[in-house]
Amino acid sequence: MFVQVPRGTKDILPQEIGAWQEAERKSRHILSLYNYQEIRTPIFENVALFKRSLGDTTEIVKKQMFVFKQGEDHLVLRPEATASIARAYLENNLGFGVKLRKLFYIGPMFRAERPQKGRQRQFHHIGVEAIGSFNPNLDIEVIGLADHLLKELGISDYKFLVNSLGCPKDKIKFSDLLKEELSKHKDKLCKDCRLRINQNIFRVLDCKNEQCIRIVSGLGFGHKYLCADCKDSFVLVVEGLKRLNINYELREQLVRGLDYYSGVVFEVTHPALGAQDALGAGGRYDYLFKELADKEIGAVGFAFGQERLMLAMPKNNQAVGLKVYIVTLGRAATEKGMELSQKI
Numbered sequence: 355m356f357v358q359v360p361r362g363t364k365d366i367l368p369q370e371i372g373a374w375q376e377a378e379r380k381s382r383h384i385l386s387l388y389n390y391q392e393i394r395t396p397i398f399e400n401v402a403l404f405k406r407s408l409g410d411t412t413e414i415v416k417k418q419m420f421v422f423k424q425g426e427d428h429l430v431l432r433p434e435a436t437a438s439i440a441r442a443y444l445e446n447n448l449g450f451g452v453k454l455r456k457l458f459y460i461g462p463m464f465r466a467e468r469p470q471k472g473r474q475r476q477f478h479h480i481g482v483e484a485i486g487s488f489n490p491n492l493d494i495e496v497i498g499l500a501d502h503l504l505k506e507l508g509i510s511d512y513k514f515l516v517n518s519l520g521c522p523k524d525k526i527k528f529s530d531l532l533k534e535e536l537s538k539h540k541d542k543l544c545k546d547c548r549l550r551i552n553q554n555i556f557r558v559l560d561c562k563n564e565q566c567i568r569i570v571s572g573l574g575f576g577h578k579y580l581c582a583d584c585k586d587s588f589v590l591v592v593e594g595l596k597r598l599n600i601n602y603e604l605r606e607q608l609v610r611g612l613d614y615y616s617g618v619v620f621e622v623t624h625p626a627l628g629a630q631d632a633l634g635a636g637g638r639y640d641y642l643f644k645e646l647a648d649k650e651i652g653a654v655g656f657a658f659g660q661e662r663l664m665l666a667m668p669k670n671n672q673a674v675g676l677k678v679y680i681v682t683l684g685r686a687a688t689e690k691g692m693e694l695s696q697k698i
C-alpha cells in the first residue's frame with residue numbers, strides 16, 4: 355500500500371513555495387531593520403527543557419509533544435522555540451557584552467494536535483525574542499515590530515488583543531480571583547474546566563466549549579490584581595500602542611496557555627482565518643530565565659504562524675520565476691543553446 359504523508363503534515367509544493375519565500379524575504383527585511391539577528395536551534399531538544407519552562411499542566415506538555423527516546427536521551431520535536439532560544443542564550447552566553455539581544459527564527463514546530471483547518475501537526479513559526487530588558491518600552495517596540503511585519507506582508511484587518519498578567523505575585527492574585535469567580539459557575543463548566551479550576555485555572559479562559567466561553571466572557575476584574583508597578587507599565591504600553599496607531603483592544607480574558615508568560619501578553623487575530631483566528635501571539639517572559647538558570651533577565655517575544663500569515667496575505671505575492679527560455683532547432687543549435695544557457 356502507498357505510504358502517505360503523516361496526518362497533520364503537508365508537502366509545500368513548488369507552486370506554493372514562491373509565496374513562502376516572499377513572506378520570509380519580507381519578514382527578514384523588516385527584522386533586520388529592527389536589528390534582529392537570526393538564530394537556528396536544533397529541531398529536537400531534551401524533554402526536560404519544555405517541562406521546566408512551559409509547565410507540567412499546560413496542554414502542550416500534557417498532550418501535544420512528539421516525544422522519543424534515543425538510548426538514554428529523552429527527546430522531543432520542539433513544540434515552540436522560545437524555550438530553545440532561552441536555553442541557547444544561556445548556554446552560549448549571548449548576553450555577554452550585549453545588553454539587549456534581539457533574535458529571530460523561522461522554522462517548523464511540532465504539536466500532536468487534532469488536525470483541522472489552520473491547525474497542523476507540523477507548522478511554521480516566524481518569531482522574535484528580545485532578551486535583556488525589563489523596560490516596558492521594549493513591549494511597545496516588539497508589538498510595533500509585529501504590526502510593521504504584518505503591514506509589510508500586505509495583511510490588513512487584523513487586531514491586537516492585549517492584557518497584563520502582572521508579576522508572579524499578581525498572577526497568583528489573578529488566579530485566586532478567577533478561582534473565586536469561576537467556582538460560582540462550576541456546575542456549568544465543562545468536565546475538563548472543572549478539573550482545570552484546581553490544576554491550571556488560566557486554561558479555563560482558553561476553553562473552546564460554548565458554555566465555558568459564555569461564562570468567561572462575562573468575567574472582568576478591572577485589572578485589580580495588578581500591583582502599582584505592573585499597572586504603571588501596562589498603562590505606559592497601552593499609551594505607546596495608541597501613539598503608534600496600532601489597532602488594539604484590551605482583553606482581560608487573554609492569558610496565553612504557557613507558564614512562562616508574565617506582564618504584558620498579546621494575540622493578533624484576523625477575521626479571515628475562521629475558528630483558528632490567531633495569526634500570532636506573544637508577550638513578556640521575565641521569569642523563564644529564573645526557572646532555567648536562576649537568572650534575572652527580562653525578555654519579550656512573539657511568534658506568528660507562517661501558514662496563517664500566508665492565508666491572510668494577498669494572493670499576488672508570488673515571486674517571479676523563469677526569466678530566460680532558449681529554444682533550439684537541430685543538433686548544432688542545441689549544442690550552442692546549451693553552451694549559452696550555461697553561460698547565462
Ligand code: AMP
Nearest residue numbers: 472473474477632633634635658659662
Ligand atoms: P503559540 O505558540 O501557540 O502562541 O502559537 C503562535 C501562533 O502559531 C498561533 O497564533 C498560530 O498562528 C500558530 N500555530 C500554533 N499552533 C499551530 C498549529 N497547530 N497549526 C498551525 N499554526 C499554529
